[in-house]
Structure formats: structure tokens, C-alpha cells
Amino acid sequence: MPGGDDADDGPPLSAPTGITAQAGSATSVHVMWNRPTGTAPVAGYEVYRGSVRVRKLAADRHMVDVTGLRPTSRYVFTVRARGTDGDLGPAGRAVTVTTPAAVAQDRSAPTRPSGLRGRADGGRAVSLSWGKASDDRGVVSYDVYQGTTKIHSVTGKETRALLTGLRPGTAYSFTVRARDAADHVSPPSTAVRITTSGAKDKDVERGTAPGDFRVTARRSDGAYYLDLTWTPPRTGGEVPAYQVFLDGKQATTVMWGEDAPKDAAKYSFYIGEDAGDRHRVKIRAQLPDGTWGAFSVERAVTTHS
Structure with missing residues (x-):
């Protein structure tokens, strides 16, 4: 019957939001995104480099390192959500990133970032800052870890990060590692422990x-x-x-x-x-x-x- 099946389809998938891509080294890019704003259930995500699918991930994953790339090359990434029926939703906004040049004879990892500091910015956000790491060829990116899990990445020119989407009244432990173009990773910084405030409102900080x-x-x-x-x-x-x-x-x-x-x-x-x-x-x-x-x-x- 006309329209008989449509009523059971449920809400359509929307596009993932907040897609970013950050060069982690000369041959890798760290892609991050947030779940779609719609109410349709999400079974997983697919990450595309241009028109080519490069990773397929579970619904609880919102970031991935795409490896095996070329130095000094421009790439465009998009992310699509996959529904429980296997169908794909629309792509989020395309993000462009250029990998840095490879550095010959880079055998040394960066030094550990120093002086990691942080503060709770209300109940749902944390601001971190740290001192620059040094490297014989230059730091390309900094990776932020919550415990042993990498949760964020910023360019080597940045020495701060804003982490959002946290839980009110929750204790967190963060460290930062520096990465160079050859994918050498520094030892972790000293850990900073931060407890978000107990505010439960959804206002951003x-x-x-x-x-x-x-x-x-x-x-x-x-x-x-x-x-x-x-x-x-x-x-x-x-x-x-x-x-x-x-x-x-x-x-x-x-x-x-x-x-x-x-x-x-x-x-x-x-x-x-x-x-x-x-x-x-x-x-x-x-x-x-x-x-x-x-x-x-x-x-x-x-x-x-």
C-alpha cells in the first residue's frame, strides 16, 4: 500500500558533525568527528579519503588514525554514519589536510611535553596547556590521552587543547605526547588529574x-x-x-x-x-x-x- 512501509522506517540518519583532520606525521592523519544530531540509531561509521573508503568503525568510535599516506600530499576526508539496517547516511562536511614533508635520517623521538596544566571549564569541558617539546627535525602534532586512550590531537604549533563532551562531577587523568614527521612519539608528559564540576546543565562553558x-x-x-x-x-x-x-x-x-x-x-x-x-x-x-x-x-x- 502506498506509504504503508514508510511509517516503519523511523527517522533518517543525519550526517556526523564536527569533523576534523589533523596531520599526525608525514604519512598519517588523525580524523575526528561527533555523532549525528538526529535520533536515528547508529551502528557504525565509514571514513573516506576522497571517494575511497579507508576505515570502517563501530558506533562507539569517533576518531581514527589513517596511515600509509604520502608526505607533502593533500587529502580530503569525509565520514558517514551507518544505520542498523546497513544503509549509509549523508556525508559530513569534507575536511582537507596536507601531510608535512618526510625528514631524512630522523631517528630521534621528541622530548616529553613539559608542565602539563589543566582546569575544569564547568561540568562538561576541560582546558589543557603544556610546554613545547623539542625534536631534531620538528614536532608535527601533539596527542592527548585520557588514561591509555588517545582522545584528541592538535598541530605541533599548538600547546593547548579544549576537550568537550565530558561528564559532570567526573575525575579524569590526562597526558600529552609529541609526535614528529617520522611517527616517532615522545614519552608521555606527567599526568594532570582534573574533576569536572557537578553542574548538570547543558550550557557550554x-x-x-x-x-x-x-x-x-x-x-x-x-x-x-x-x-x-x-x-x-x-x-x-x-x-x-x-x-x-x-x-x-x-x-x-x-x-x-x-x-x-x-x-x-x-x-x-x-x-x-x-x-x-x-x-x-x-x-x-x-x-x-x-x-x-x-x-x-x-x-x-x-x-x-
Whole structure:
């Protein structure tokens, strides 16, 4: 009967969110993602390099190291969820990464990262920072471990990481290891033990908010524009997108992708032609796991004649 079977199909699979790819060495890339936001059950994930499936993983896996790659090569990765019926959902956003050059006669592992520090950023996030490791050829990436399990990776230029999706009121132990282009891994840093707060609300924590947020109104060709400036939150990676809220409602999403600013950001948009209008503006950043961070401070601005 028409439509008779569709009602039993359940909700469709949506795409995995928060996909990132970080070169771990000259021949490997660490791919991470978050589960789809929909309610459809997920049986597993498939990771693709271009159009080629390179890994097939269980539903509880949200990261993988893809090995056997070429140095100084550009790769595009996508991830798709697989339903309990075996069907695949849509691909998440494609992410591009370039592996570094191989280094000849690199026989030494990096030194261990020093001075690992951390703080609970509320009930669901932890911020880590550490001192740079040294290597005879250069550090390519840092791997973050929870106990003995690798849970995160950042570029060798970063010495901090933001870990989200944690449980309130839970004790964690973290270490960091440095990795060079030849896949040599340092000894682990000293462990830092952190207990998240007992807060059970789902609000994202303060450390994920953009900083130094400013708004000014500008008149040009008979119309008004709002000029926004801010400092990206330090997440241990690029922030690919921001949501802009105007007078309490989402006005637009600013997408940067690979060209995301690291130290200072700015954006302008049309607001109207009327002088004397007062507006409230705030923004929030997309985090590495695909969720949205805390809001910046809210600024008020008036379009003057």
C-alpha cells in the first residue's frame, strides 16, 4: 500500500558533525568527528579519503588514525554514519589536510611535553596547556590521552587543547605526547588529574566563548552596517564557523573553513537604513566536536545619523 512501509522506517540518519583532520606525521592523519544530531540509531561509521573508503568503525568510535599516506600530499576526508539496517547516511562536511614533508635520517623521538596544566571549564569541558617539546627535525602534532586512550590531537604549533563532551562531577587523568614527521612519539608528559564540576546543565562553558567582542555601527551609501571584531577562543584548532545573534535571534552563520582567523577576526553585515535604531549583538563559535560554544558578551549598538 502506498506509504504503508514508510511509517516503519523511523527517522533518517543525519550526517556526523564536527569533523576534523589533523596531520599526525608525514604519512598519517588523525580524523575526528561527533555523532549525528538526529535520533536515528547508529551502528557504525565509514571514513573516506576522497571517494575511497579507508576505515570502517563501530558506533562507539569517533576518531581514527589513517596511515600509509604520502608526505607533502593533500587529502580530503569525509565520514558517514551507518544505520542498523546497513544503509549509509549523508556525508559530513569534507575536511582537507596536507601531510608535512618526510625528514631524512630522523631517528630521534621528541622530548616529553613539559608542565602539563589543566582546569575544569564547568561540568562538561576541560582546558589543557603544556610546554613545547623539542625534536631534531620538528614536532608535527601533539596527542592527548585520557588514561591509555588517545582522545584528541592538535598541530605541533599548538600547546593547548579544549576537550568537550565530558561528564559532570567526573575525575579524569590526562597526558600529552609529541609526535614528529617520522611517527616517532615522545614519552608521555606527567599526568594532570582534573574533576569536572557537578553542574548538570547543558550550557557550554565560559572558556569556549569568543573574547574581546566589539561592535560598531557604520554608515555607507545611505545604509548602516555593523562591524564586529573578536578574538577566537583557544580550542587547540581552527574555529570554522560562528553564529551571529541580533536582538536575541540568529541573524547569520559566518563560515571560514580552512582560512579561519587564529588571532583576530572581523565581520560586517547590513543592518538597515534607519538612524537611531538600537540593537543587541552576540556571537558564539563552533567547537572541534561540532557543538556550539558559549556566547560572547552581548554588546548594544545604535545606528546614529
